[in-house]
Amino acid sequence: MRPRSIVIAGVGGQGLLTMGSLLGEALLRQGYKVSVGEVHGLSQRGGSVVVFVRYAEYQPSPVVAPGEGDLLVGLELIEAARRLPLLSRSGLAVVNDFLLPPPAAQRVPSREELVASIGKAVRSVFIEALPLAEKAGSPVAVNMVMLGALAACRSVDVSLESLKSVVSARFRGAVGAINLRALELGYEEALKKLGEEAQG
Amino acid sequence: MAGGSISGEAGTRRLLLGNEAIARGAVEAGISAATAYPGTPSTEIVEALAEVAEEYGFYVEWSTNEKVALEVAIGVSMMGLRALTAMKHVGLNVASDPLMSLGYTGVVGGLVIVTADDPNAHSSQNEQDNRIYGMHAYIPVFEPSGVQEAKDMARELFDLSEKYSTAVLLRTTTRLSHSRGEVVFGEVSRPSREARFHRDPERWALLPPYNLRKHRETLERIERLRGDLSSWRFNWFAEGDGDTLVVSAGAAHMYVAEALETLGVKPPLLKVSSVYPFPRGLAEKALEFERIVVVEELEPVVEHQLRVAASEAGKTPKIFGKELFPRVGELNAQLVASGLARALGVKYEPPQGPPAGVELPPRPPTLCPGCGHRAAYYAVKLAAMRARSNPVWANDIGCYTLGFYPPFRMADFTWSMGSALGIGMGISRFSKEPVVAFIGDSTFFHAGVPGLINAVYNRYPIVVVVMDNEVTAMTGHQPHPGSGFGPLGEPRPRVSIEGLAKACGVEFVEVVPAYDVWRARDATERAIRYVREKGLPAVVVARQRCALVELREKRRRGEKVTVYRVVEEKCIGCGVCVDRFACPAIVREGRVVKILPELCAGCGVCATICPAKAIVPAGESA
Ligand SMILES: Cc1ncc(C[n+]2csc(CCOP(=O)(O)OP(=O)(O)O)c2C)c(N)n1
Numbered sequence: 001m002r003p004r005s006i007v008i009a010g011v012g013g014q015g016l017l018t019m020g021s022l023l024g025e026a027l028l029r030q031g032y033k034v035s036v037g038e039v040h041g042l043s044q045r046g047g048s049v050v051v052f053v054r055y056a057e058y059q060p061s062p063v064v065a066p067g068e069g070d071l072l073v074g075l076e077l078i079e080a081a082r083r084l085p086l087l088s089r090s091g092l093a094v095v096n097d098f099l100l101p102p103p104a105a106q107r108v109p110s111r112e113e114l115v116a117s118i119g120k121a122v123r124s125v126f127i128e129a130l131p132l133a134e135k136a137g138s139p140v141a142v143n144m145v146m147l148g149a150l151a152a153c154r155s156v157d158v159s160l161e162s163l164k165s166v167v168s169a170r171f172r173g174a175v176g177a178i179n180l181r182a183l184e185l186g187y188e189e190a191l192k193k194l195g196e197e198a199q200g
Numbered sequence: 201m202a203g204g205s206i207s208g209e210a211g212t213r214r215l216l217l218g219n220e221a222i223a224r225g226a227v228e229a230g231i232s233a234a235t236a237y238p239g240t241p242s243t244e245i246v247e248a249l250a251e252v253a254e255e256y257g258f259y260v261e262w263s264t265n266e267k268v269a270l271e272v273a274i275g276v277s278m279m280g281l282r283a284l285t286a287m288k289h290v291g292l293n294v295a296s297d298p299l300m301s302l303g304y305t306g307v308v309g310g311l312v313i314v315t316a317d318d319p320n321a322h323s324s325q326n327e328q329d330n331r332i333y334g335m336h337a338y339i340p341v342f343e344p345s346g347v348q349e350a351k352d353m354a355r356e357l358f359d360l361s362e363k364y365s366t367a368v369l370l371r372t373t374t375r376l377s378h379s380r381g382e383v384v385f386g387e388v389s390r391p392s393r394e395a396r397f398h399r400d401p402e403r404w405a406l407l408p409p410y411n412l413r414k415h416r417e418t419l420e421r422i423e424r425l426r427g428d429l430s431s432w433r434f435n436w437f438a439e440g441d442g443d444t445l446v447v448s449a450g451a452a453h454m455y456v457a458e459a460l461e462t463l464g465v466k467p468p469l470l471k472v473s474s475v476y477p478f479p480r481g482l483a484e485k486a487l488e489f490e491r492i493v494v495v496e497e498l499e500p501v502v503e504h505q506l507r508v509a510a511s512e513a514g515k516t517p518k519i520f521g522k523e524l525f526p527r528v529g530e531l532n533a534q535l536v537a538s539g540l541a542r543a544l545g546v547k548y549e550p551p552q553g554p555p556a557g558v559e560l561p562p563r564p565p566t567l568c569p570g571c572g573h574r575a576a577y578y579a580v581k582l583a584a585m586r587a588r589s590n591p592v593w594a595n596d597i598g599c600y601t602l603g604f605y606p607p608f609r610m611a612d613f614t615w616s617m618g619s620a621l622g623i624g625m626g627i628s629r630f631s632k633e634p635v636v637a638f639i640g641d642s643t644f645f646h647a648g649v650p651g652l653i654n655a656v657y658n659r660y661p662i663v664v665v666v667m668d669n670e671v672t673a674m675t676g677h678q679p680h681p682g683s684g685f686g687p688l689g690e691p692r693p694r695v696s697i698e699g700l701a702k703a704c705g706v707e708f709v710e711v712v713p714a715y716d717v718w719r720a721r722d723a724t725e726r727a728i729r730y731v732r733e734k735g736l737p738a739v740v741v742a743r744q745r746c747a748l749v750e751l752r753e754k755r756r757r758g759e760k761v762t763v764y765r766v767v768e769e770k771c772i773g774c775g776v777c778v779d780r781f782a783c784p785a786i787v788r789e790g791r792v793v794k795i796l797p798e799l800c801a802g803c804g805v806c807a808t809i810c811p812a813k814a815i816v817p818a819g820e821s822a
Pocket residue numbers: 237238239240266288290291292294597598599600617639640641642643644667669671672673674675
């Protein structure tokens with residue numbers, strides 16, 4: 001088995017590191033060898049951030065090189081587009097339909113342009129994560145919605161069950177309940193979208 | 201996780217960062233002390249140790265700078281106890297003076313110096329390769345090739361350090377420090393030894409003629425290690441097909457292992473983790489081959505040692521290294537596969553990803569909403585205008601370095617910790633325009649004070665603005681001597697920045713709240729005029745606790761943040777708040793602007809500077 005690669009792209013502060021380590025633990029529970037490549041330091045201050053999660057039957061290296069990614073999870077449209085070259089041409093992009101222009105940026109592509117160019121480059125599904133997170137109980141749970149969505153993608157082997165068990169081990173009480181709900185909502189939404197995509 | 205990420209019984213399995221793994225190894229080795237000055241990518245080592253310091257009973261400190269951190273660790277070792285100190289690669293430059301002497305003296309208690317290098321300069325001013333420091337200082341260098349190995353090696357290096365009476369360098373890199381992998385915990389040992397000062401002036405006082413004798417002994421020690429390390433368990437040789445040997449050094453082994461799987465080849469492989477001195481027995485083994493490919497990140501450290509060994513043995517193998525693998529930037533499995541494919545004569549086409557398809561705006565990191573640095577920059581810029589000056593903006597390292605970016609553009613240079621003052625002085629001696637030097641609070645304690653003393657003593661006309669947010673923010677809010685608390689959050693004395701400045705002999709010292717832009721502006725304007733007239737240094741301390749820390753504490757206390765809003769009818773669309781102040785919580789919406797409540801930190805500075813008085817606390821009418 002060649003190593004499988006998940007790329008998580010977004011803006012510093014969106015909870016990408018949490019997603020990476022939860023995914024890593026879930027894959028460990030499923031019996032794989034796992035590497036999670038994180039970014040610490042200054043770029044966490046609202047900069048462009050990318051986290052790599054890789055797994056295989058042997059210990060994979062922590063870096064995803066261009067063209068290698070099986071799945072791109074984008075928490076923001078510009079950042080998802082920025083990391084497209086890391087994805088394999090047969091890879092899948094699951095993207096939060098949310099545009100956050102960098103402060104003081106001169107030219108910013110529109111939401112429609114970004115959706116179109118991501119859609120043209122690779123197979124992709126777009127998810128409106130914020131309303132789902134709010135429905136689960138907190139706008140902060142966008143990262144959990146996207147994590148749930150990822151579990152619905154067959155191009156990688158993350159199961160919703162293992163994600164739920166690591167999330168409930170990590171978060172207790174009300175926060176835990178919100179996060180579990182967000183995971184489920186994201187999962188269901190992605191299943192629906194992937195179904196529509198397969199038909200359409 | 202109760203007790204922190206590295207607390208647990210032997211046999212516990214956990215997904216740890218490379219840095220946490222190193223910390224766990226130190227705990228298992230029974231350290232008595234850990235010291236550090238923070239710096240990416242090294243910071244999480246001592247952060248993880250601080251979390252379990254009480255549980256396992258050792259001492260942890262955030263030191264003023266890396267030189268002090270290393271010196272404290274040396275003192276602990278002279279008491280016969282084990283110590284770890286950790287720093288980023290450029291931190292070792294600051295600690296290099298005691299390091300060079302440490303090579304001569306050696307140690308009593310095991311002493312591990314972790315150097316976290318940053319190939320690709322993800323968060324640093326350069327990508328220096330600190331393995332070379334080991335050669336320079338006669339201190340052996342060890343480099344793990346995975347997270348589990350980082351834990352195991354860190355533990356064992358304390359034994360090795362004591363066995364050979366030498367400090368050791370444990371070299372990690374960003375990709376290892378900040379990647380997670382599974383780690384199985386081992387037993388925590390508590391060496392039952394008494395703290396005792398090992399008095400031995402002939403050894404510890406490096407005076408002639410003892411220092412020359414030490415130099416000789418040190419060379420002998422390195423030669424002994426060169427012999428003994430051939431059988432060290434983290435170095436190994438694996439038989440394979442063909443006559444080309446692949447040598448993988450340290451962290452590069454992560455990529456080599458994967459690249460060989462990808463290429464589907466199995467050449468003979470020599471994995472080396474003792475990168476200096478390169479073991480004699482392994483060099484002999486390597487030189488049995490006619491063709492040798494060395495894979496390592498950055499400088500050709502192992503490659504050159506092998507070339508020397510070949511030359512000494514009178515052999516002429518073909519050695520490939522840096523002509524196949526880049527010397528600039530970091531490696532990945534694809535780059536390594538490409539280089540290996542060429543050396544091994546197999547086919548390899550690296551995959552290509554789809555292009556982004558649209559032109560994307562860059563997204564550099566930004567000062568957070570509510571950051572006092574933004575208010576201070578805004579105020580200082582106004583002050584410079586009012587003083588009819590066009591200052592040279594000397595800047596330093598920290599979150600405030602982001603003043604480099606538009607709209608502020610207030611960093612004409614940033615160099616190394618404290619250099620805003622030093623280099624700024626050199627410029628100010630000959631500049632007609634004033635020099636305004638920005639320096640963070642943590643940086644001021646680290647390396648700013650000697651510069652300030654120089655400014656007083658040698659009479660420099662320089663305005664020093666201390667950007668005081670009361671913590672070391674950039675690396676994750678570690679405390680420093682001005683914070684008033686220690687690594688476990690416990691109360692500590694506060695060293696006063698303004699008190700220090702006055703004690704150094706600076707006559708013009710003013711402290712202003714950074715959010716009060718008018719006061720900050722006026723104080724800075726006075727400082728610029730004072731410096732011009734008197735030709736002497738002036739210090740302005742712009743103080744506002746880091747907004748992230750402030751928000752976190754408010755949340756903990758259950759306090760609500762009063763966010764601000766724009767009164768649309770009053771907004772004249774002038775753009776001062778978006779274009780000149782550039783708070784990420786403020787965005788344009790058509791003709792007017794809007795404040796995003798989920799980002800607003802409630803600092804209210806935008807309300808102060810709004811010329812139309814169109815910004816008010818949400819919930820209040822205008
Ligand atoms: C010699 C050295 N040690 C450590 C670092 C890492 N580092 C960069 S800036 C900084 C301190 C920043 O703190 P402060 O000066 O208080 O500024 P802030 O980030 O809080 O604005 C550190 C630790 C470095 N670049 N060089």
